[in-house]
Amino acid sequence: MADKKSKEESGLRTVQRALDILYCFSEERQELTLTDISKEMNLAMSTTTRLLKALEMNHFVEKNQETMKYRLGQRLYLLGYIAGKSIKLRELAKPLMYSLRDETKETVNLYVLDSTSRVCIEQAEGLQSIRHLVKIGEKLPLYAGAGGKVLLAFQSEEFQQKVLAYEADHVMKGDWQKERKHILDTYTSCSIDEREVGSAAVAAPIFNIHGEVKACLSISGPTHRFTEEVIPQLQQKVKEQAQRLSEQLGYVVKHNF
Structure with a gap:
């Protein structure tokens, strides 16, 4: 029972951290490096990399291969459009x-x-x-x-x-x-x-x-x-x-x- 609760809390923490990464972006800061995000989140680079990878796979963030900077992805634009229409x-x-x-x-x-x-x-x-x-x-x-x-x-x-x-x-x-x-x-x-x-x-x-x-x-x-x-x-x-x-x-x- 304790293990199940611990796993749930760990899962929630991971989801919250992923959301917090999205909150790092703003109109003034549209592109961020891995280091920028890691520092702002106060997370290890390895943990930040794993979270960004998951977000990238789901098109919530995109990585510019030339600058190696991240920006918000097309999936968020689509969800925002749907939310706006509703x-x-x-x-x-x-x-x-x-x-x-x-x-x-x-x-x-x-x-x-x-x-x-x-x-x-x-x-x-x-x-x-x-x-x-x-x-x-x-x-x-x-x-x-x-x-x-x-x-x-x-x-x-x-x-x-x-x-x-x-x-x-x-x-x-x-x-x-x-x-x-x-x-x-x-x-x-x-x-x-x-x-x-x-x-x-x-x-x-x-x-x-x-x-x-x-x-x-x-x-x-x-x-x-x-x-x-x-x-x-x-x-x-x-x-x-x-x-x-x-x-x-x-x-x-x-x-x-």
Whole structure:
């Protein structure tokens, strides 16, 4: 019985060590030598070699025969692709949205980019008797409203110029560039009486595994409740949940939003 338990523990330790080798790689360290991995793992070269051999046989790592360096293999790319396809944004977002709604009592929306517009695909209705709601599936502009602006700010210059050219009557390019810089610096946006008189919102970007912003979270409600004292608090809360959701989607957060 003791021998069986010992073998199980040894097997688990081996699996964990193999996983730890994969964790040695990062965006900054895409290729590593045997010595690099051995030192980081604090393992004997012989043990590290055996583990790498097993990972290589299963295509979890690949060895460059010219440089003798290891890198992550194609099997991991395939598994990551499958995992990415199986992750549903709405399913991941819903518990975070309802938690945020319960904490703030305001309506929480999940928007996604749809061509040159945005669409609300999920909503947690506010708990106040007077609250702000948008229709699920309704197309809304990118140039107005916190959700639209935070989505627009993280797109390419070419995309922004296309939107601004189309909406030239609604937004001044100089004003937008100033506001965009603030959004990129703070990872949040705010709107008061922009898309609708009497409504206000704050929003934060959601990053996918590729570092792209195709969705955002927003908190919206009547303007009179979004005071100068309340807005920074709401912005911090929506940023925290947007960052958490980004991490669940596979985005590696290099620093807090």
